[in-house]
Amino acid sequence: MHWTEQTETMVKALSETQKQMWKNWCDLMPGVPSPTSVYSNVANQISEEAAEGFKAWTAESGQVVKDVAERLLTTQSEMLRFLELSLRAWKAIAPQIESGEDWETILRNFTENLREQLLQFPQETQKAFQDIDELWRLYREQWKGLVQPWAESLRRAPWHAGQASTGNGSALIEFTNLYWDAYERTFGRMLESPSLGYTRELNEDLLKGFDAWLVYRRASFEYQVTLCETWVQAFEEFMRQRVALAQKGETVPGVRKLLFLWIEVVEHVFAEVFRSEEYIRIQGNLVNTATAYRLCEREIVDAFLKTSHLASRSELDEAYRRIYELGKDMKELKKSLQAIKGELSTPISHEAAGGKPPDLPKDTA
Amino acid sequence: MQFPLLLNPHETACELIDLNRKVLKGIENLSRIREQDIQAGASPKEEIYREDNLVLYHFTPMVDQPFRVPILIVYALVNRPYMVDLQEDRSLVRNLLKLGMDVYLIDWGYPGRADRWLTLDDYINGYINNCVDAVRERHGGDPINILSICQGGTLSLCYTALHPDKVKNLITMVTPVDFHVKEGFANLWAGCDAGPKGMNFDALVDAFGNIPGEFMNLGFLMMKPFQLGLGKYLEMIDILDNEEKLRNFLRMEEWIFDSPDQAGEAYRQFMKDFYQGNKLIKGEVKIGGKPVDLSKVRVPVLNVYAEEDHLVPPPSSIALQRYIGSTDYTLRSFPVGHIGMYVSGKVQRDLPPTIAQWLKERG
16 A cells, blocks of 8 residues: 555544544443534644533542643644654655655655744734834733633643644743743732822833843744744654655554654654753753743732732732741740750759850840 | 555554544543542641741651651652652552651741741751751651752752751652753753843743742653654553553642742742852852752662753752762762652662662661
8 A cells, every 4th residue: 555545544543533533422421411523633622622511520530630630632633643644744755755755855845844834823923023012912812811820820731841842832832921921910900909099100011021021032932932942843753764664564553552653753852952051051041031021020019019008019028028037036035035044953053064154136135 | 655654544444533532431430539539648747846838747657666767758849758758659658657667747838928938948947957956856856867859859969968967868869960961951941051132031030020830841841742642642542441550640740730839939949049140069059048068968878860851851869969969979870860869669679678778778
């Protein structure tokens, strides 16, 4: 059988398999609605619909069980997604390989297309940098939509890592956005609040925050591009290895094994990049610019809290600092007191022992 | 040439359907497991000392006359110490108790906003020292043995250098010592190479106060994002029909994502002085105003590292011998990763006797 023919057979088989898998879900979980649409994106459907079913299913379970069940589900849908992507690659390059063309060039062309797709979002973001009004709108939008609390956004990290591993470009971007989410708070209300108004100071803080936000977005863009590029590089390397092995007559016995091989390759390629000075610089810049923005954000929040007759973060920190120092002093005093008590209870006098009476702390003397 | 990805469409379809069934059945099993089914902590223990968030526990001995010198376990500030007593068949503590050891454990608790100003001085000269004194008081005031793990090992090295008279023997497990070893992502990312381009920990602490545990966890996940985000759950499919293995897996999951926040000032100093400055081996670390001189660690030292450790690369731990003053130094390793040091069957079997034997030989 030729490659093209084999690929077509595989695509059909996969489509049928997805139908069957989807049916299994529906049979098992009465809460999941029956599929009505065509099966063009079954993996996503499984993921989304079953996630709903999980909520009812694991309602009585603890958080760990819920998280694991969710990740298990993602793993399955990502397995399908990865297989689809691989098949798409083969479908594109198989006829050309059969016609005797250089497969490395064909593969490079394919991954170049893939790269363009993955980088689509960052490129759009990059374009937005040229329009200051649009940026200001985005900045304010960003504040208005800040609803994800820390724990929730980061708890989802493995989910995103899973998606990222199987070619979902937006997941790669979201993965980096998790860091951004960590700074998100519901300040939109403040900005929209008519009673607060825009004081000159607040405007200055907002503008300062805008500058910091711009710098952060650029750093985030650079980071996203690096991850996307690395992912494409890994996919190309994986396909190259598979073709080379196939030419020697070696094949992979099954989807799961294939995915494990993919993980091995992609992890290796990412590890190489993660070790590079360039990556360390880009990642450091991402964290530092995000932190700088966070500090600007705090000034704005502090101003808001002050206006609302609430203790600011800085004031609370200061109060905690004083409590900490008092606590430390207290511990020291207790220790000194304990030591003095111990010495006083010993029968040997200090003079006899050749020492001086202990200096009592002023408070206890 | 054969199609290089999959041999047979029919077999592939069967495999996917089969996996799908396994997952569905497995999730049914999962949904039956309750929080109490995966509680960690296998060995009975009592609280003997408490200070702020910290609790010092004493495990109930399993022999009539335990070894006379007690062991105090000092765990890292990241992650929770119950990993050393996860479950009955995966418990370093339990195995040490069975071998006649008398074991104490520091549980650091979860630092809250009020702990933002805690320094390494508070942890080392405060908490650890107070716990050592509390244990010594119960054992006639003599020096005790310290079994320190990961970052807890680094803190214990500082402690032993500053309070050599209170420590009889020191065991360091998967402990980072040379922070500029380039094999480890933590070392690289924290800035051993990046210099001013690396992460600005001053700004990070100023911005956050305490460093969120989730931030730490994300960093750990990024070291192996695909294996930890996807591969692990692919492997899990094979144990979905085995309730016991499933519970074990869930206990591990619970532990992995149970990351306490890091007290801001202590984190700042640890990242700047240890990771970025590598000051421990240069003798430039100061705790409570006093320099930490590793050459003052002259007690017998057993240094145990994991050969496949991706968090604390072996050379980082092995470096210890070059800087301490101990003439009685023993190095042991196990062919596992960082986490494997707690849960691998081989380590569970071989590490506790190694520790017990080493301690008994030294009285």
